[in-house]
Amino acid sequence: MNKPVTPESIDPRGAAALFARYRREDSPKPAQWNDTLELILAHRSHRNFLPEKLPEGALETIVAAAQSASTSSNLQVWSVVAVEDEARKIRLSDLAGGQKHVRDCPLLLIWLCDLARLENLGRERGRDAAALPYLEIFLTGVVDAALAAQNAVTALESLGLGCCYIGAMRNKPEEVAKELNLPPNVFAVFGMTVGVPDPAANAGVKPRLGQAAVLHREQYEWGDAQREAIETLDIKFKDFQREQGLPDQGWIRQVLSRVRGVEAMSGRDRLRDALNVLGFALK
Amino acid sequence: MNKPVTPESIDPRGAAALFARYRREDSPKPAQWNDTLELILAHRSHRNFLPEKLPEGALETIVAAAQSASTSSNLQVWSVVAVEDEARKIRLSDLAGGQKHVRDCPLLLIWLCDLARLENLGRERGRDAAALPYLEIFLTGVVDAALAAQNAVTALESLGLGCCYIGAMRNKPEEVAKELNLPPNVFAVFGMTVGVPDPAANAGVKPRLGQAAVLHREQYEWGDAQREAIETLDIKFKDFQREQGLPDQGWIRQVLSRVRGVEAMSGRDRLRDALNVLGFALK
Numbered sequence: 001m002n003k004p005v006t007p008e009s010i011d012p013r014g015a016a017a018l019f020a021r022y023r024r025e026d027s028p029k030p031a032q033w034n035d036t037l038e039l040i041l042a043h044r045s046h047r048n049f050l051p052e053k054l055p056e057g058a059l060e061t062i063v064a065a066a067q068s069a070s071t072s073s074n075l076q077v078w079s080v081v082a083v084e085d086e087a088r089k090i091r092l093s094d095l096a097g098g099q100k101h102v103r104d105c106p107l108l109l110i111w112l113c114d115l116a117r118l119e120n121l122g123r124e125r126g127r128d129a130a131a132l133p134y135l136e137i138f139l140t141g142v143v144d145a146a147l148a149a150q151n152a153v154t155a156l157e158s159l160g161l162g163c164c165y166i167g168a169m170r171n172k173p174e175e176v177a178k179e180l181n182l183p184p185n186v187f188a189v190f191g192m193t194v195g196v197p198d199p200a201a202n203a204g205v206k207p208r209l210g211q212a213a214v215l216h217r218e219q220y221e222w223g224d225a226q227r228e229a230i231e232t233l234d235i236k237f238k239d240f241q242r243e244q245g246l247p248d249q250g251w252i253r254q255v256l257s258r259v260r261g262v263e264a265m266s267g268r269d270r271l272r273d274a275l276n277v278l279g280f281a282l283k
Numbered sequence: 284m285n286k287p288v289t290p291e292s293i294d295p296r297g298a299a300a301l302f303a304r305y306r307r308e309d310s311p312k313p314a315q316w317n318d319t320l321e322l323i324l325a326h327r328s329h330r331n332f333l334p335e336k337l338p339e340g341a342l343e344t345i346v347a348a349a350q351s352a353s354t355s356s357n358l359q360v361w362s363v364v365a366v367e368d369e370a371r372k373i374r375l376s377d378l379a380g381g382q383k384h385v386r387d388c389p390l391l392l393i394w395l396c397d398l399a400r401l402e403n404l405g406r407e408r409g410r411d412a413a414a415l416p417y418l419e420i421f422l423t424g425v426v427d428a429a430l431a432a433q434n435a436v437t438a439l440e441s442l443g444l445g446c447c448y449i450g451a452m453r454n455k456p457e458e459v460a461k462e463l464n465l466p467p468n469v470f471a472v473f474g475m476t477v478g479v480p481d482p483a484a485n486a487g488v489k490p491r492l493g494q495a496a497v498l499h500r501e502q503y504e505w506g507d508a509q510r511e512a513i514e515t516l517d518i519k520f521k522d523f524q525r526e527q528g529l530p531d532q533g534w535i536r537q538v539l540s541r542v543r544g545v546e547a548m549s550g551r552d553r554l555r556d557a558l559n560v561l562g563f564a565l566k
Contacts, residue, residue: 005340018347028343036319036441040348040434057288060311063498064301065323067491069433072450073541074520074534076492081499088501112503117496118542120505121513121535130544135558136453136551137542142422143472146429150352151323154437158319167355170419181502189426208350209359213400215346216364218371219464220395222403230404237357251357252404258356259401259420261413268419272566275418283555 005031017041023207023236039157044203046162047101049195054107058159062194065155066148077137078145079114080152081180081188082107088179095175096168096191097266105193110169110176111149113141115185115280132185133281145189156194166191171267173274184279204243207236288314300324306490306519322440327486329445330384332478337390341442345477348438349431360420361428362397363435364463364471365390371462378458379451379474380549388476393452393459394432396424398468398563415468416564428472439477449474454550456557467562487526490519 003009014033021027021041030037059082066080083089084107092110093102102108115132122129131137153163169176169191176188197203213229230252237251249257262269275282286292297316304310304324313320342365349363366372367390375393376385385391398415405412414420436446452459452474459471480486496512513535520534532540545552558565 003339014344018344021347021351028340028347030340030344030347032338032341032344032442034441036322037344037348037438039319040438041351043351043353045353055315056286057311057313058315059498060494061297061301061313061315061320063494064304064311064313065320067494067497068304068324068326070326070328070436070448072448073538074489075538075541076497079497079499079503081501081503083501085501114497116505117509117513118538122539122542125535125539127539128544129539129542131542131548131552134545134548134552135555136548139425139453139472139554140450142425143429146426147433150430150433151437153353154434155320155323158317159315165353165355167423170422179502180499181504183503183505186503189422206357208354211343211346211350214350214359214362214397215342216362216463218364218366218368220362220364220466220469221464222399222466226400230400252408255356255358255401256405256408256410256412258358259405259412259414261411262417265414265417265419269414269417269566271422272418283552 005029013038020205021208022210024210024232028211040154042205043157044205045164046197046201046203047164048198048201049101049105049162050198052106052196054161054194058161059107061159062152062155066152069147069151071144072140075118075140076144077114077118077141078148079112081110081112083110091179092176092191095172095179096166097171099166099168101164101193102166102191105195107194109192109194110180110188111145111190111192112182113138113145113187113189115141116183119185133283135282138280138282142189149192161194162197163192163194166193168266170271173271174277177278187275187278187280204240207233207240209233288312296321303488304491305493307493307515311494323437325488326440327488328447329480329484329486330447331481331484332384332388332445333481335389335479337444337477341444342390344442345435345438349435352430352434354427355423358401358423359427360397360401360424361431362395364393364395366393374462375459375474378455378462379449380454382449382451384447384476385449385474388478390477392475392477393463393471394428394473394475395465396421396428396470396472398424399466402468416566418565421563421565425472432475443479444477445480446475446477449476451549453554456554457560460561470558470561470563487523490516490523492516
């Protein structure tokens with residue numbers, strides 16, 4: 001199995017998919033390729049959907065895929081709320097920065113860190129659940145929800161659907177909790193708009209940092225390779241932005257603007273307080 | 284697209300996969316199915332690997348899949364360390380509860396919440412990055428890392444490889460950081476052992492809660508449907524444990540034991556202090 005990758009053994013579909021992702025001549029060129037990899041590499045967020053509903057049964061298939069992801073110690077400390085009611089989508093859109101596709105999508109999924117199930121179970125069985133108030137278990141729920149959601153993304157894309165994560169669902173956590181009737185110890189980690197992508201919308205594959213920036217061997221390194229990957233992405237990202245008809249500020253300006261301070265956080269600077277209000281002690 | 288699922292339209296492969304996941308006669312029966320869904324539904328953790336290395340180029344393909352996952356505002360606040368050095372794997376295994384497959388796997392991936400890249404970039408460009416010390420951005424990095432890792436899982440399984448998440452990599456965060464030379468503001472969220480699964484190991488698909496427990500419609504509900512799903516899983520999980528030659532304590536006892544208190548947390552009750560030491564203010 002350990003034959004080196006030679007020019008003859010490169011899979012051209014795979015090489016094209018990795019070039020599209022990195023826009024670098026030195027992108028890795030895989031020898032093994034398949035339809036699942038093709039699907040994953042082609043991922044892009046969709047914010048424009050056709051008005052039609054999802055096919056009958058698709059939601060249940062997507063949730064089965066989500067539940068097939070690993071979950072820490074099989075705790076399954078996550079849940080998901082499927083929202084289709086028009087008025088509720090409008091209210092949730094208003095709570096999440098007013099994004100149009102949150103109103104317009106046929107299906108809005110809200111992914112939850114859910115410690116209430118184990119808390120209820122412990123109380124009803126008269127058993128201590130003293131680990132629940134710790135940051136560790138909160139983190140477990142967040143990771144569980146994220147692994148599940150990412151499986152859902154792959155599943156729904158395999159069915160020809162598209163989606164977009166909504167981090168802005170954390171702008172006003174208490175109001176979102178009220179809208180979804182969340183009990184204490186349940187937190188909406190992010191939303192996800194789902195639908196049939198509008199083929200008229202021109203969404204391209206977004207370029208990413210070259211692997212030298214994110215893949216470290218044996219130990220972490222901040223050095224010239226990582227700096228070069230950042231500089232190159234900055235250029236490639238300007239190309240991407242121009243292609244999409246967006247202002248070509250590049251990657252560096254965009255991300256540094258995003259983390260410049262509290263004024264850019266849309267209220268999420270108070271997330272810790274909000275979580276305390278929702279019952280998470282985060283000890 | 285909205286034809287109801289009829290007995291004639293059910294895909295038998297899909298129906299079998301969902302029955303294997305839930306072990307319930309009332310499991311959803313999908314009308315649409317494909318090889319990607321088949322792969323995702325068949326997921327199980329692998330802790331026994333053949334001694335051979337990964338095929339040449341597989342790691343780069345897996346990382347490209349990971350980087351193709353969504354990342355909040357394209358911040359890409361994650362990294363991964365690939366560990367193959369035998370001595371380092373032994374040390375990391377010792378730090379993570381001594382699990383044998385952490386030593387024995389051909390490849391150990393450590394998935395990082397990485398705020399150092401943006402911090403370094405801000406400092407080198409003379410720009411404020413005042414949002415980085417907030418819990419929100421830490422959470423963004425954790426979610427980014429988890430979405431990337433789950434794409435990696437699907438990708439590596441599509442290549443015939445197997446893996447297991449290692450949450451115990453959070454048992455001693457400062458020591459893990461030292462071993463991997465992590466700078467401040469980088470945190471090892473979890474590990475992942477990767478290799479060619481040993482076909483002699485009898486790992487079955489682990490049953491999950493029925494969908495009534497995790498999939499909520501419009502609003503969250505704790506009620507009889509969720510209780511029934513828990514009771515049923517408890518029975519199905521005992522069957523699974525017996526099949527695997529494990530003590531058949533069931534799901535309820537196992538998970539309540541796992542969250543009973545600090546004594547069951549393997550040191551992770553001090554995660555918040557450890558993160559503070561690693562530079563995360565978690566404001």
